[in-house]
Amino acid sequence: MSINEVIIAEDVSKEYRRGHEIIVAIKKLNLKIKRGEFFVIAGPSGSGKTTLLNILSGLDKPTTGRIILDGLDTNMIDEKQFPKIRRERVGFIFQNWNLIDGFTAIENVEAAMWPSELSNKVIEERALTLLRMVDLIERKDHRPKELSGGEQQRVAIARALINHPKVVFADEPTGNLDSKTGESIIKLLKELNKKEGVTMIVVTHDESILKFADRVARIKDGILTIES
Amino acid sequence: MNFRIFLKSLKLAVRSRKRFVLFVAIYAILIGFTTIFANIVYKTGNGWGVIGSLISTVGTAVVYGLLLSGYRKMQVATLRCLGWDFSNIQSLFIGELILVTVVAFLVDLEIAIHQIGLIYYFTGLAGIVQLGEPLFQPFWFFLTFFITLGIQCIGIYVAYYKMKKVKPMEALRKV
Numbered sequence: 001m002s003i004n005e006v007i008i009a010e011d012v013s014k015e016y017r018r019g020h021e022i023i024v025a026i027k028k029l030n031l032k033i034k035r036g037e038f039f040v041i042a043g044p045s046g047s048g049k050t051t052l053l054n055i056l057s058g059l060d061k062p063t064t065g066r067i068i069l070d071g072l073d074t075n076m077i078d079e080k081q082f083p084k085i086r087r088e089r090v091g092f093i094f095q096n097w098n099l100i101d102g103f104t105a106i107e108n109v110e111a112a113m114w115p116s117e118l119s120n121k122v123i124e125e126r127a128l129t130l131l132r133m134v135d136l137i138e139r140k141d142h143r144p145k146e147l148s149g150g151e152q153q154r155v156a157i158a159r160a161l162i163n164h165p166k167v168v169f170a171d172e173p174t175g176n177l178d179s180k181t182g183e184s185i186i187k188l189l190k191e192l193n194k195k196e197g198v199t200m201i202v203v204t205h206d207e208s209i210l211k212f213a214d215r216v217a218r219i220k221d222g223i224l225t226i227e228s
Numbered sequence: 229m230n231f232r233i234f235l236k237s238l239k240l241a242v243r244s245r246k247r248f249v250l251f252v253a254i255y256a257i258l259i260g261f262t263t264i265f266a267n268i269v270y271k272t273g274n275g276w277g278v279i280g281s282l283i284s285t286v287g288t289a290v291v292y293g294l295l296l297s298g299y300r301k302m303q304v305a306t307l308r309c310l311g312w313d314f315s316n317i318q319s320l321f322i323g324e325l326i327l328v329t330v331v332a333f334l335v336d337l338e339i340a341i342h343q344i345g346l347i348y349y350f351t352g353l354a355g356i357v358q359l360g361e362p363l364f365q366p367f368w369f370f371l372t373f374f375i376t377l378g379i380q381c382i383g384i385y386v387a388y389y390k391m392k393k394v395k396p397m398e399a400l401r402k403v
Contacts, residue, residue, distance in 0.1 A: 050400050059309065059397045080313070087311025098306040098399055102240040112310040114232050143243075163311070171400050 005068075006167050006199045007033040007056055012065035014051055014222075025051040027222045029065070033201065035166070038193045040213035041203045041224070048222045049203045050171060056201065057090060057169045058082060070166045087116060091160030091198070093189075095172035097152040099144040099159075105151075106131060106140040109158045116163075123162075130158035133195075134188060150181035157188060167199040174206055186212050230319045237323025247299075248328065251292055255332030258285045259372050260339070266368040282375070289379050292328075293386030296321055301394055308396035314388070321387040325380045333373045340364040 014026040025048045033039050043049045054060035056067060058074040067074045070089045077085060091112075099108045109127040116123075131137045134154040144152055153173060160168050170189065174182030186202075190212045193200045202209060210216050216227045241248055258281060265277030297304075304317055343363050 054397050054400065059395075059400070083308070083311045083313040083316075085311075086309065090311075092306075092309045092399070094306070094399055098302060100240075100303050100306070102243040103236075107236070111236075111307070114236065115230055115312050115316045120232070159310070 004034055005032045006035045006037075006070055007031070007201070008068040009056065010066050010068075012055060012062040012067060014048075014055060014060070015063045025222050026055065026062070026224075029224050031056075031217070031224065031226070033167075033199060035199055036193070036197050038190060038200045038212060038214045039202070040210055040216050041201065041219055042205065042207070042210060042216060043219035044205055047219045049205075049219055051222075052219060052224070053169055053171055053201070053203045057092070057167075058085070083115070087112070087163055089163075089166045091163065091165035091168040093153070093156050093160050093168060093170035093173050095175040097144070097149075097156045097176075099152055099155055101144055104141050104143055105136060105147065105155045108144070108155050109162055112159050112162050126162055127158070130161055131155075133192070134158050148181075149177050150185060153177065153181075153185050154188065157185070157192065161192065161196060161198065164196075165198055167201060170200060170202045172204055172206075173202060174204065174209065179208070182206065183208065229322065230316050233316050233319040234323045237320045238327050240320070241324035241327050244324075247295070248324075251288075251328045252331045252335065254288055255285075255329055255376065256335040258288060259332055259369075259376055260336050260364070262372045262376070263336070263364045263369045266372060267365050270365075270368070282379075285376055285379050286382060289325075289383035290386050292325065293321075293383035294390065296324065296383075297387040297390035300391075302399065304391050304394045305396055305399035308394070309399045314392060317391055318384070318388050321391070322384055325383050325387075326377070329373075329377050329380055333376075336364065336369070340369065 009029050009031040012026060012029040013024065016023045016025055029052070041049055041052060051060070055062050056069070058067065058069050058077070061075060069085075072085065100111065103111060106124070106127050109130060110123050113123045113126070128137065128140070131140050134157055136151060136154050136158070139147060139151060144155070147155065173189065174185055177185060186209050189200055189202070192198065202213070218225050218227060262278060262281035262285065265281050269275045269278050300320070307317060340363060347362065
């Protein structure tokens with residue numbers, strides 16, 4: 001195992017049971033994603049993209065095979081250890097942003113670090129730095145419903161980065177945005193990928209995102225093919 | 229319990245204005261009635277009223293726990309993706325449930341103080357108007373408050389039980 005890879009998937013398969021039928025969502029997947037890479041997984045709806053994201057991020061376990069996430073075999077990690085691992089190594093960006101309505105933009109960013117041992121001051125400073133980076137410092141005290149879709153996604157991006165993650169998983173980050181805002185979000189992700197050196201794994205059905213990727217993989221009927 | 233999250237949960241509770249006001253009102257009524265009925269038990273030995281109020285309080289705590297866990301399902305899934313463990317998420321529920329009970333108690337306390345003030349004011353007018361004895365007897369009032377606070381543990385347990393079933397993967401579901 002090389003330290004250059006942040007994710008290694010070895011012979012990963014995922015099966016679901018639906019009544020008497022067994023659905024194979026992921027078939028014998030082998031994949032290595034390098035540190036600092038901007039990796040895009042493209043595919044149509046129902047192709048297994050989100051299932052793959054769940055497995056790569058350790059949210060779900062594969063039926064067979066194993067995932068090495070930042071040097072840790074996810075099959076070997078105890079369920080109680082996962083929150084700490086997620087808090088320290090992983091960031092998530094969701095299609096629906098999933099910001100908490102009752103919190104302001106800065107509180108949403110900080111929330112990811114509240115369970116940590118860090119002081120409020122350290123957390124606040126990091127959150128302010130990130131909000132400055134995503135150009136939302138002037139909107140820091142606004143609640144999600146007072147922000148546009150693009151602004152909410154930028155808050156979500158800042159939240160995903162607050163813990164200095166090794167890898168950020170983005171599930172259809174432009175799915176609920178118009179094409180212009182969507183492109184600005186992807187450009188921002190690319191910029192942060194370069195600036196912060198964080199690995200980005202973006203799952204999408206949007207072909208316009210592919211040009212920003214270092215490598216593209218396509219998934220169809222649970223089979224992954226790496227293109228470039 | 230994570231104290232930082234507990235404090236944030238108080239803020240979150242107040243910001244969910246409609247739900248907060250509704251449950252403060254319900255608990256204020258329940259605490260008020262339980263106190264009055266407890267006083268009746270003390271004086272007459274008739275305990276049906278207080279049993280009814282306590283059952284209503286337990287029912288309200290269960291409904292509140294269910295409502296909170298349902299309303300916050302997506303939030304819980306998201307926070308679990310962000311690395312919150314169950315005790316962190318529980319702190320988020322505890323804050324709201326405790327705050328609602330304390331504020332309801334303060335509302336009743338305010339009513340009780342005003343009622344006592346009125347009684348003394350009118351009694352001072354040579355007994356022209358008789359308002360009777362204070363609505364809430366202090367001993368029963370404080371006892372009821374602490375019992376209601378204790379009953380909130382049921383609400384916290386209900387919310388916790390429902391929340392434990394929420395998988396972080398649900399945050400990635402498309403709506």
